[in-house]
Amino acid sequence: MAAAVELEGVNVTFGDFVAVRDANLTIEPGEFFSFLGPSGCGKTTLLRTISAFIEPTRGTVRIGGRDMKGIGPNKRPTALIFQNLALFPMMTVAENIGYGLRVRGVPRHERDEKVKNLLIQIALPEHGHKLVSELSGGQRQRVAIARALAVEPSVLLLDEPLSALDLKLRQHMRAELRAIQKRVGITFIYITHDQGEALTMSDRIAVMNAGVIEQVGNGRSVYAEPRTPFVASFVGENNAIRGRITQAANGTATLDTPIGPLTGRNPVGLPAGDEALIFVRPEALKLGGDPPSGFEGEALDVTYEGSITHVTMRVRTGQKITLSLGGGAAGILPQPGDMLKVGFEPQDGLLLARPERS
Amino acid sequence: MSGGLTLVVALPLLAALILILLSRLERRKGAIAGPGFFQRNGVAVGLYLAVAVGFWAFFIIVLPQLAMVDLSFRPKLPPSQMGGPKDIFTLENYRYFLFGSTTSTANWNWLHIKAFFLSIGVSILITLLNLAICYPLAFHMAQSAPVARLRVLLLLLIIPYWVNEILRAFAFRVLLSSGGVVNKLLMGGGLLDAPIDFLGNDVGLYMGLSYAYLLMMIFPLYNAIESLDRNQIEAARDLGAPWWHIHAFVVMPHAKPGIASGCTLVFMLSAGALAAPLVLGGPRTLWFTPIVYDRFYQAFNWPQGAAYALILLFACIVFVLAVLRMFRLSLGEIAR
Ligand SMILES: Nc1ncnc2c1ncn2[C@@H]1O[C@H](COP(=O)(O)OP(=O)(O)OP(=O)(O)O)[C@@H](O)[C@H]1O
């Protein structure tokens, strides 16, 4: 079966500004695929390229194996859900959902039937006659999804559709979206700058930074096996300490840092002598003991959250390091001002090349 | 005379009082919330505003119109007989419009009736023509033109209106006359053997009228379309709509108030236009406004003129109401 969406060397430039640089990607049918990245990194641009509102400056977009060059947004088998939903305010809910069908000349009774089914699916069976302005935020959200699903696209594109909702509703809609995707079985391409959203919902995630897709993989792999410093620090909390590699062997390496030698995994195979960063997750740092890599610092701030305690400490160089201590540590909670000795196991440290600037 | 003076002073005060009472009433019904008019402005300023608006509404709007209505129902009399026994209410001025005589109803006054319907009909056509010309332009300006081009377009649209209306009308005359530039070009290019009589066939009139009120159509349309979220157009397109469908079912419904206010403005202005028909009208064309003008200044029959003017006003009101009906709008919405 042909890939749902394929990007091959896609570049998008606005004047001199490169919004998307050399995107290569294959998205499988039925996949829930997310683009994760900070604001302005080119997510919307890439999505609009897939839905034909932007022509790529270079490169090929294929949908279902077909080259989409010269095929307009109204002819592509994609449906886009806009960042602001863009429901039609002068139409009723039912007319909104039925719009795509009306355009396609689907006869009235068939259309009504389908709209009715969709209204039931989004749990708004009694709201068909209402105006969009009479709905709540979450209800509008669902109407937008139904309007897009009505035309039976093979790929549904969602541009941060939950960003306008409050936290509670957002969490609810995440589950709902996922359920809808499972039920209809089509490819969802989802854009977000919220890593929690991306991690909980997606089969795979593409992490973007400044127009470049830095890493593609499932949630676990982008979290546990980041390939670039950006991914390591953008997905989840992370502490980065810089230094120079003193020895590297067998996939591990030791970094000479201002706060002492630290050892971690070296998946990219950086050679000794290189400048590098070592990343340690807050939850990988342990208090006390005698781990292979360790350093000292002064506790600045301790936040007790029940199952987890967050500690911010300052090491000799003045850098701030965060720790998340599990519930087991509850007995020996540090106090602000305490001198702490912390450390981590080699498999919890990750060495990555330092980016050119920084 | 002192009775008249009392009237002049008392009526505006009465109008002011009515305004105040009306606002009271609305407040009572809960239509308006928040601090009251006098609480907001203070009693002195509030009273001044109420009286000033009362005077203004009365002298500028109500009184002249009432005088016209009154005049239209009176016979034409020499000044010495005004207010005398012969100064009675009569329908003779309206009768004259229909039958061409103040007394007999034997023959229809086809000349004037035709002119009236011609004016109305052509004004409707010109309104539609204007809408057809302005909608694409307004859409382009509001949704797709880059800022720099928008500025140029706005300037190009506005600058010609710095030239006054009569001069513009004569310019059209110069352009379109038998020996005019257009005919010369067409004949020089070998497209024509003899000049076309643009003016005699009223082409000039239609062009002049359409052009004269272009802005009145463009700006309401532009405003209305500009407020449409671009994403809605894209959403419709993404759902598979062809461009005409998007215009008919997404853009136009949104721009409805703008279309309605543009249409009513253009219609009223062109139905009431005086300069363009006088300068550009063909010899066989009798527009209604020059007839009204003639009633006043050629026939010196002010009552009759008033009646004619009111007939035109009435037609305009009917048109506005019909348009509002058609678009299912309230008067408040087109004024936005
Ligand atoms: N039409 C355009 N002309 C010029 N630059 C543009 C245009 N559209 C987007 N850009 C630029 O491209 C970059 C990426 O924009 P894009 O909208 O794709 O960001 P995004 O990742 O969706 O951000 P957000 O999360 O804030 O929505 C931005 O720096 C933006 O300024």
Ligand SMILES: [Mg+2]
């Ligand atoms: Mg965006």
